[in-house]
Amino acid sequence: MxxxxxxxxxxxxxxxxxxxxxxxxxxxxxxxxxxxxxxxxxxxxxxxxxxxxxxxxxxxxxxxxxxxxxxxxxxxxxxxxxxxxxxxxxxxxxxxxxxxxxxxxxxxxxxxxxxxxxxxxxxxxxxxxxxxxxxxxxxxxxxxxxxLGAVEERLASYLLTIQLQREFGKEIQTPYIPDIASLIGTTPRHLNRVIQRLTDMEILYKVKQEIVVLDWERLDEMSNGIRFE
Structure with a gap:
């Protein structure tokens, strides 16, 4: 400071x-x-x-x-x-x-x-x-x-809150997976399963320290309008 x-x-x-x-x-x-x-x-x-x-x-x-x-x-x-x-x-x-x-x-x-x-x-x-x-x-x-929210909903809400612009395919730099898991109240193992499930659904995918969102609209639907702000 x-x-x-x-x-x-x-x-x-x-x-x-x-x-x-x-x-x-x-x-x-x-x-x-x-x-x-x-x-x-x-x-x-x-x-x-x-x-x-x-x-x-x-x-x-x-x-x-x-x-x-x-x-x-x-x-x-x-x-x-x-x-x-x-x-x-x-x-x-x-x-x-x-x-x-x-x-x-x-x-x-x-x-x-x-x-x-x-x-x-x-x-x-x-x-x-x-x-x-x-x-x-x-x-x-x-x-x-x-x-009350499922981990999918919490992850979607988190990603939508931290995004800088609503651009198709926007890459989001993400901290260590355990940090995200802790913030949204789940375990790293469960979060990785959720990310894999969303990858199979072609909503996003993860490469190294980046999460790439492929479909913001479906992610928005999954979040039920909740934002951490």
Missing amino acids: KTIQDPNLIAHYITQFNLNQVFTTSKHALIQLRVYEQNEIILHEGDELDGIYFQVEGRTKVSSSVGTGKSLLLRFCSPLSLFGDIEFVQEVVVQSQVEAVQQTTLLFIPKQKVESDLMDNHSFKDLLLKHLSYKLLTCTSASRTNL
């Missing part, structure tokens, strides 16, 4: 995401600009919360650990997203791991500054409420998918 001292860029993001009512000019000094590289952890589950994060560039992945020590995918996030709001309101440690999927820029406000300078701002409280309710919606959807 690196911190950038650039008041003009901070002001640009505040204007871009209509945060002027939350961060008036006098409040700009509260804000740090932080940049995280791909695969860098932004928030570690179980750590003490240090502040509120506003994602203004890039893409992040939010996951939560389960009793076996594995991770379960909750959602992918794009701008504008908030992190630390649940923990701040509930006064608990960080509940989920947040990882940068690509280079990601965030506005960061230290916890003590939030408490002393922002909690009397109705626009800030309205923003917290908006994002908290959105997380309730997405977590409910993710939980339903992870608990």
Whole structure:
């Protein structure tokens, strides 16, 4: 992580995401600009919360650990997203791991500054409420998918969420199969069987570290409209 001292860029993001009512000019000094590289952890589950994060560039992945020590995918996030709001309101440690999927820029406000300078701002409280309710919606959807959906549905939802463009034959760089299996709540052996079954159906195929989707429409039908975002 690196911190950038650039008041003009901070002001640009505040204007871009209509945060002027939350961060008036006098409040700009509260804000740090932080940049995280791909695969860098932004928030570690179980750590003490240090502040509120506003994602203004890039893409992040939010996951939560389960009793076996594995991770379960909750959602992918794009701008504008908030992190630390649940923990701040509930006064608990960080509940989920947040990882940068690509280079990601965030506005960061230290916890003590939030408490002393922002909690009397109705626009800030309205923003917290908006994002908290959105997380309730997405977590409910993710939980339903992870608990009730077949592995085929979960894999389809995962692939459709991470795709960059809807292009026939688009190749998707994929991490180690056990990582995907852990994220969607299955075993590597079962996931490999599912990939082979979808290969036999000519929906996709896997070559080394790439999954190539041949039929996005059938994959979309298989996902039942569920997305991890």
